[in-house]
Amino acid sequence: MADKKITSVNVQSLREALAQAVTGKDGITAHALLVVADGKLTVTTTDTRVTTSRMLLARFADAWTATAEYAALCAALAGLEGEVDIAPTDGRVRLSQGRRRFFLDSLDPNTFPIPPDEQTAPTDVSPVALREALALVGYAAAKNDSRPYLNGVLLGPEHAVASDGHRIAVVPLAGFTHEVIVPTSAARFFAAALETGARVLVGQSEIAAETDNAATRVRLLDAKWPDYRQITAPLDSYKSACCFAANEMTAAVARVLPFCSTSESVVLESVDGELRVSPDRDADTMDIVAARRTKGGGEMRVGMNARYLLDVLRLAHGDPVTWHQNGSMDSQAFTFGADDQQRADRHYIMPVALR
Numbered sequence: 001m002a003d004k005k006i007t008s009v010n011v012q013s014l015r016e017a018l019a020q021a022v023t024g025k026d027g028i029t030a031h032a033l034l035v036v037a038d039g040k041l042t043v044t045t046t047d048t049r050v051t052t053s054r055m056l057l058a059r060f061a062d063a064w065t066a067t068a069e070y071a072a073l074c075a076a077l078a079g080l081e082g083e084v085d086i087a088p089t090d091g092r093v094r095l096s097q098g099r100r101r102f103f104l105d106s107l108d109p110n111t112f113p114i115p116p117d118e119q120t121a122p123t124d125v126s127p128v129a130l131r132e133a134l135a136l137v138g139y140a141a142a143k144n145d146s147r148p149y150l151n152g153v154l155l156g157p158e159h160a161v162a163s164d165g166h167r168i169a170v171v172p173l174a175g176f177t178h179e180v181i182v183p184t185s186a187a188r189f190f191a192a193a194l195e196t197g198a199r200v201l202v203g204q205s206e207i208a209a210e211t212d213n214a215a216t217r218v219r220l221l222d223a224k225w226p227d228y229r230q231i232t233a234p235l236d237s238y239k240s241a242c243c244f245a246a247n248e249m250t251a252a253v254a255r256v257l258p259f260c261s262t263s264e265s266v267v268l269e270s271v272d273g274e275l276r277v278s279p280d281r282d283a284d285t286m287d288i289v290a291a292r293r294t295k296g297g298g299e300m301r302v303g304m305n306a307r308y309l310l311d312v313l314r315l316a317h318g319d320p321v322t323w324h325q326n327g328s329m330d331s332q333a334f335t336f337g338a339d340d341q342q343r344a345d346r347h348y349i350m351p352v353a354l355r
Helices: 011-019 070-077 127-140 184-192 246-259 306-313
Strands: 007-010 031-037 040-046 050-057 064-069 083-089 092-097 100-105 120-122 152-155 159-163 167-172 180-183 199-203 206-210 214-219 240-245 265-271 274-279 287-295 300-305 320-325 332-336 346-349
Touching: 007 011, 007 050, 011 040, 011 050, 011 070, 011 083, 031 070, 050 184, 064 070, 064 083, 064 092, 064 100, 070 092, 070 100, 127 152, 127 159, 127 167, 127 184, 127 199, 152 184, 167 306, 180 184, 180 214, 184 214, 240 246, 246 265, 246 274, 246 287, 246 306, 246 320, 265 306, 300 306, 300 320, 306 346
Parallel strands: none
Antiparallel strands: 007 083, 031 040, 031 064, 040 050, 050 214, 083 092, 092 100, 120 199, 152 159, 152 180, 159 167, 167 346, 199 206, 206 214, 240 287, 240 320, 265 274, 265 300, 274 287, 320 332, 332 346
16 A cells, blocks of 8 residues: 555655744644645645745645654765655655665644635735845834734735834835735745745735745734834935945944843944944944935034944945934935935934933
């Protein structure tokens, strides 16, 4: 009986499917569900928040279903090429190639926590645009905040938004008519599934990305964002602005950071066509970054968390950075791009009080 269930599958395809997996740390969620039917092997994994499925072409005689310990399955495939044979046998799963044999622990597949099917509706959002939006705002999302809505990325009819209460990122989003919150812990897995041609579907409690051979389903946060527009001032409301090179500021902050206090705050001050970067506890120490005033006049001086600033600067990707300011205790806005070709994403950092 076991011989009839031997399934042959390409090693590289199986390894790629497992690379996209999301698993729990123990019990049944530390296993992959293997379903052989209709000429395919479907590999499903879950951590109960994210569920991924990948379908691979396979050769077999009889259909079967079993689980296999994910870590052991990955280890057994390491370095192999060509095809491997997989089959359930005596309460375990056997993986073999020639004289190689690996016996993987298996659990009752009926206990595997596949989320129930949910009515979902397709969206018109571009999967690539959605992936880029998640990449631009994800850094600002909280993970364990007492305010549940902050522990995820808001996807709405106009923008993708994320905040941890100290900073906020806003990116325009077209073609999305719902308002949902993707958990921070799931956002990068969902983004990885948003390949060109993927279909994005939304239901009452889940969002999914599907292709003909793969699906990633994410359980949404049951929370509601307040109106983020109340805490993200429009750029034309800022009285002062200056432009500088992201790589120069990144290097300056990195040089000054070891001189900062445990709060890791730096002071930015715009004076006479340059930005002075100082540690919060030592005004005598400073680095210099060339800057060009693009709006307003007078000095611009503010303290902010150095790590938050570096997170924003990493998103510049070679574009110039414009720092927008009203006052030392108002939110500081950052945008990217040349004066006449500003990117649409906006990034806000709340200042820290200066001593």
